[in-house]
Amino acid sequence: MGYRKPIVILYGSETGNSEDYAYCLSRKLRYERYSLTVCSLDEFDLKELLDINCLIIICSTAGQGEIPRNGRKFWKFMLKKRLPSDLFSHLRISSFGLGDSSYPKYNSAVRKIHARFLQLGAKEFCMRGEGNEQAPEGVEPFYIAWEETVVSSLKAQFPLSTNLLPVPETELLEPATVLKLLTQNKALDTEKSSKMDAIERHMDHHSQMVTKFMVLENKRLTTEDHFQDVRLLKLKSVDCMLSYEPGDLLALYPANDLKDVNALIELQGWTNIADFPLQIDGPFRAPGGLIQNLTLKSFIMHHLDIMSIPRRSFFSLAWHFASDQMEQDKLREFSKLNGSEQLYDYANRPRRSILEVLQEFSSLKIPLNYLPELIPQLKPRLFSISSKPDKSIIELTIAIVEYRTIIRRLRRGVCTRWVKTLNSGDLIISSVIKNQMAHNLMNDRPIVMIGPGTGIAPIKSVIEESIVRAPSRSLCLFPGHRYSNKDYLYGPIWSQLEREKKLLVFPSFSREGSGYVQDTLYKNKNLINRLIVLENGSILLCGSSGKMPTQVRLTLEAIFAEMNHWTEDEAHRYLIALEDKGNYVQETW
Incomplete structure (x- = not known):
């Protein structure tokens, strides 16, 4: 047995x-x-x-x-x-x-x-x-x-029965999901109806509860000649009262670009069936619920991440559907465990999308029922709320993702590309996501906040709410940007609060000779040590993951060791103790 x-x-x-x-x-x-x-x-x-x-x-x-x-x-x-x-x-x-x-x-x-x-x-x-x-x-x-x-x-x-042999890898497993096209009732194909359907969703008990918002403002914060477009997206709830705290997140449910969706549909030969109503049977669970009046086109647009980088699991299934032998062999090669370096060089390094892979392997035709298994779901994107708590208004600070890869192809983030198209009056759905990030930070003790780039978003919420809850609290901000006149996010607000003696601000402008945030921290080591060690303050670090958080952490340890005559190990353990008590919080992405 x-x-x-x-x-x-x-x-x-x-x-x-x-x-x-x-x-x-x-x-x-x-x-x-x-x-x-x-x-x-x-x-x-x-x-x-x-x-x-x-x-x-x-x-x-x-x-x-x-x-x-x-x-x-x-x-x-x-x-x-x-x-x-x-x-x-x-x-x-x-x-x-x-x-x-x-x-x-x-x-x-x-x-x-x-x-x-x-x-x-x-x-x-x-x-x-x-x-x-x-x-x-x-x-x-x-x-x-x-x-x-x-x-x-x-x-x-856990051996199986000796007469039960593995399924040959040349065979296809049965799909877990069945897509049924209801061809007798052709749906209307208009971009407007697709947008309206996207904000009305069929909910089940697995779906994140969503709120309907109206776009009040979608304003560029950086100057037009700056390389990065950073947006203030201001939203108003139209169907319920909001409840959120500093540190909480908003989940946005983006859509693929219509041109990309049409390109995939044409490539796969689905033009004649793209607008028929679609029924899904199986375990497919859409975050935020499936959109109403579902068609094959709207399913791809709102629920499949066709611009994501394909993983090895994609190629392990995709090669079955290529009719050209050379293309089949190449796709199969990427699916092998020993081909991880080749896969990385082909997909990850140039950040090729699934759509681009399908365009390059033209004989690859996907059976509809394998579509949900081959292409991952389009997941909601989470953004830190940058406004103080309000019953109806939420503000986000969003950097639009646009860059060129090593093969000189332009890449745009699916969500931020969609955000860029939003206009005042547009309706979207979103979900408030609770986050314990700032739970221990909302008190009257001093706080040092470090926020390079859009890391300033959750910090702005903490500052604005702290001023309301604890007006006498010592608030110390270390924002980091490239230029004082191009990308100093919310600079006028910080200057005004500093004039009102509600905030201490020590900005870093890396392209103007003032270094990075860790350099400015060290220049103000006496203040940092007083607020944190002597006055029992807290530290909030927000921004991009990678080298920055590590450099900031090492700088703080160096400050504590130098100012208190501690060993490196004592300073390291002190920072860990701060973290364990919830007084050192890192929110990076």
């Missing part, structure tokens, strides 16, 4: 990456003929943990080492003190974390979950894996190595 119970794969995901990897692993194990259950941590019936033998968890880390939002009910249960130490003695586990080493609590969420299962008696069937987004080739090489270990360990410890 072979192993019969289902293997359960649970994911904790903020932006959908962990979910994608969970389904990638499930496809691999389906080829090995294992029975599988895949869902988010919170969707899983906890009672079933007692009836399974093998559990795999793939989890990202949110905020300051927190469990992602779709895993917090699960984690609350896991932390119950009365759980017996042998509760999961029957269970064999493995886990994989999607992390970013520029965060202080790198891969903290998966480490906590994995350790808690071991505390409750579970045993590893293979080692835990951890991916690092900051690595040259991203998470993928780490995942590949871990996946290989998982598969070999499962075969050794």
